[in-house]
Amino acid sequence: xTGPLVxxxxxxxxxxxxxxxxxxxxxVYEHADQSWLTRPKVISDEAISWTARRLAExxxxxxxxxxxxxxxxxxxxxxxxxxxRRVCEELGSALNGIAELDLRxxxxxxxxxxxxxxxxxxxxxxxxxxxxxxxAANDRHRRFADGRSSHPMxxxxxxxxxxxxxxxxxxxxxxxxxxxxxxxxxxxxLAALGPPLVDFLLPHATWDDPPARPxxxxxxxxAWLLAVFDRWSEQGRPMPVRMFSSVLSTLSGGPxxxxxxxxxxxxxxxxxxxxxxxxxxxxxxAYEGAASTGFDVFRNSFDEVAAHPGVRARQLGLAGVSxxxxxxxxxxxxxxxxxxxxxxxxxxxxxxxxYCHDLAALIRGIEERTTAAAESSAVRAPDALLAAQQDLxxxxxxxxxxxxxGRGGELWDEAWRLAAEVEAEESGAEALDAVLAHxxxxxxxxDALEDVRAGRALTGPAAERLATTVAAAxxxxxxxxxxxxxxxxxxxxxxTLGTAILGGPGARGTATVRVVGEGFLVRRPGDAPGxxxxxxxxxEGPHWHPVRVLRRGSAPALLLEDLDxxxxxxxxxxxxxxxxxxxxxxxxxxxxxxxxxxxAVPEQAAxxxxxxxxxxxxxxxxxxxxxxxxxxLGGAAHDVPEELALGLLSGxxxxxxxALGEVTDLYxxxxxxxxxxxxxxxxxxxxxxxxxxxxxxxxxxxxPRFLTGVPEALDMIENAAEVTxxxxxxxxxxxxxxxxxxxxxxxxxxxxxxxxxxxxxxLASDRKKTFE
Numbered sequence: 089x090t091g092p093l094v095x096x097x098x099x100x101x102x103x104x105x106x107x108x109x110x111x112x113x114x115x116v117y118e119h120a121d122q123s124w125l126t127r128p129k130v131i132s133d134e135a136i137s138w139t140a141r142r143l144a145e146x147x148x149x150x151x152x153x154x155x156x157x158x159x160x161x162x163x164x165x166x167x168x169x170x171x172x173r174r175v176c177e178e179l180g181s182a183l184n185g186i187a188e189l190d191l192r193x194x195x196x197x198x199x200x201x202x203x204x205x206x207x208x209x210x211x212x213x214x215x216x217x218x219x220x221x222x223x224a225a226n227d228r229h230r231r232f233a234d235g236r237s238s239h240p241m242x243x244x245x246x247x248x249x250x251x252x253x254x255x256x257x258x259x260x261x262x263x264x265x266x267x268x269x270x271x272x273x274x275x276x277x278l279a280a281l282g283p284p285l286v287d288f289l290l291p292h293a294t295w296d297d298p299p300a301r302p303x304x305x306x307x308x309x310x311a312w313l314l315a316v317f318d319r320w321s322e323q324g325r326p327m328p329v330r331m332f333s334s335v336l337s338t339l340s341g342g343p344x345x346x347x348x349x350x351x352x353x354x355x356x357x358x359x360x361x362x363x364x365x366x367x368x369x370x371x372x373x374a375y376e377g378a379a380s381t382g383f384d385v386f387r388n389s390f391d392e393v394a395a396h397p398g399v400r401a402r403q404l405g406l407a408g409v410s411x412x413x414x415x416x417x418x419x420x421x422x423x424x425x426x427x428x429x430x431x432x433x434x435x436x437x438x439x440x441x442x443y444c445h446d447l448a449a450l451i452r453g454i455e456e457r458t459t460a461a462a463e464s465s466a467v468r469a470p471d472a473l474l475a476a477q478q479d480l481x482x483x484x485x486x487x488x489x490x491x492x493x494g495r496g497g498e499l500w501d502e503a504w505r506l507a508a509e510v511e512a513e514e515s516g517a518e519a520l521d522a523v524l525a526h527x528x529x530x531x532x533x534x535d536a537l538e539d540v541r542a543g544r545a546l547t548g549p550a551a552e553r554l555a556t557t558v559a560a561a562x563x564x565x566x567x568x569x570x571x572x573x574x575x576x577x578x579x580x581x582x583x584t585l586g587t588a589i590l591g592g593p594g595a596r597g598t599a600t601v602r603v604v605g606e607g608f609l610v611r612r613p614g615d616a617p618g619x620x621x622x623x624x625x626x627x628e629g630p631h632w633h634p635v636r637v638l639r640r641g642s643a644p645a646l647l648l649e650d651l652d653x654x655x656x657x658x659x660x661x662x663x664x665x666x667x668x669x670x671x672x673x674x675x676x677x678x679x680x681x682x683x684x685x686x687x688a689v690p691e692q693a694a695x696x697x698x699x700x701x702x703x704x705x706x707x708x709x710x711x712x713x714x715x716x717x718x719x720x721l722g723g724a725a726h727d728v729p730e731e732l733a734l735g736l737l738s739g740x741x742x743x744x745x746x747a748l749g750e751v752t753d754l755y756x757x758x759x760x761x762x763x764x765x766x767x768x769x770x771x772x773x774x775x776x777x778x779x780x781x782x783x784x785x786x787x788x789x790x791x792p793r794f795l796t797g798v799p800e801a802l803d804m805i806e807n808a809a810e811v812t813x814x815x816x817x818x819x820x821x822x823x824x825x826x827x828x829x830x831x832x833x834x835x836x837x838x839x840x841x842x843x844x845x846x847x848x849x850x851l852a853s854d855r856k857k858t859f860e
Contacts, residue, residue, distance in 0.1 A: 260285030341753025530717030766797030
């Protein structure tokens, strides 16, 4: 088996091998593996010491920041307070200075008392309790050997944990599902206790020993859990439920939150009372010796266990599930189910879960019930996408500032203080938003964050941009706040406004920008009053080069950005300052192309008009997406209006998809599967299939030839394992977008596009792009 070794981060330490209850669904005593009969009842001092030593060794080897140890049994409280104290002391001492120790204990609660809880408080041991619901549900399985109910004693234990002095130790409740119990009654009984977490577990079963299905339904457990989910949702989700949270997370592109679902590799090992090292306990339900590794803490390291074939098989993610599961669209959420539940004599664990149909129905049921609430508004509404992008930019700025932690320098610190002063005024807040929304603000922040996270100091334009951003906002808002700035090579660039000329090449220093009258002053140390440059935007002069605006006809007004030092973020170099004649050419070509778009694809043109703010001339027409924020396109002004129109539309579609991907997850596990595109023989990852489909759909509204294969690609995407709730929402929007367009849209455009023209070139794999 290939792949890097996955270190253990969770350790189940069996401190007592017997139990005071006789639960008939217990995997330790009632299932196939009966090795508990050969174990010592209580863990020995030697086993404790060697376990502590091995933990410290493993944490040191893998530089683990923390390890979790779960004290388990049998019933761990039967070990007694003295033995448990010894365990806590040994583990804490061994890991001191190496890794944080997260200690937990899982108990049936029967023995729990203030004496134990005071001990747990001293060693920060959090407590999880097994409880299957109300008394009727709990008594179905969790009884003493003589048949007596354990429910009153468990409720007393839960009550102790709810007391103020012990509440911080409460880890939550674990409930084993029994479809004979009333799901609503079970939910309400658990919710009434106000637990910090509830974990529902499917009863352990295999294909050889399948779960009870009284009515023969293949989805009986899904129906039971969905009834709980509905009640949970109806009551406002009164407590976290791990299973539901995991499904909701994976549907949205996030990680699995439980071993029983999802594709995350296992990182858990069990230490028995005799020091034997075993795989996850639930394997005891499969067959005698299924959990065995042949290792123990006295002779073997945890790395040796991590390399065991049985452990490795549960660390392979998608490669570790059956072929049937690999082809299933819900595998990203269910992960093939709990490893134990896949077992069948003859084929071992290379099978779907014995709960396969239940898991699929549960995941689809939760998706159907929550799609509307889980969907990002950024996918539905262009204005919401713009707002999310603005939030992302501000978040990035805050992260850069926090990561600098006072190391940004005097200029940065003063600019941060002045930003708050400018933002305090309504006009200033709007102006600051406008400057931060400039697409190349994102380029600056991404570069700066990369530097500070790598431990590099901010220098040059990266260190100076915050000050010029605040100065530009003050100028735009007409707020008389003197803002210290730095300039270099005789140039001072104010984002969205232009460049002040303060000297020749090589001239550098500091200055103060201050609003005066209709313009602003740039005062340098030593400037005599009246001798400093006075700038009155937008008029160009010897001291000022403004950012020009493309404004002609019905086309939206866009900044023609050929000054920003952070604009050179494309694969093709940015062009220098354009001559006035070139600007006129840009304006004329852009207006012609826009007229074509507004006529053929009015909805896309209207959305682009609301979101695009900036065009940057590039040295050549070929470019790929730049490292910038939403709203910028880079390219060259072509002589053929149709080609420029297609370039604008193509660039806008790619920019929108990239912007969506920055604020929400449209897919997960990209590259895990390959997909053959309907328009070619190439196998591509999901991200490329989605990008090409989204772009082709948009272009198809202009020229229907681009729609070839798009409906088939949409079907592939919708049924792919990678797609998330928001990805499906996007696909639904694209379907609506292209409905009825095969014969209607783009007919006027068609006669001006030659077969070897843009229809062939815009989407070629090695194509040159007009706009990105």
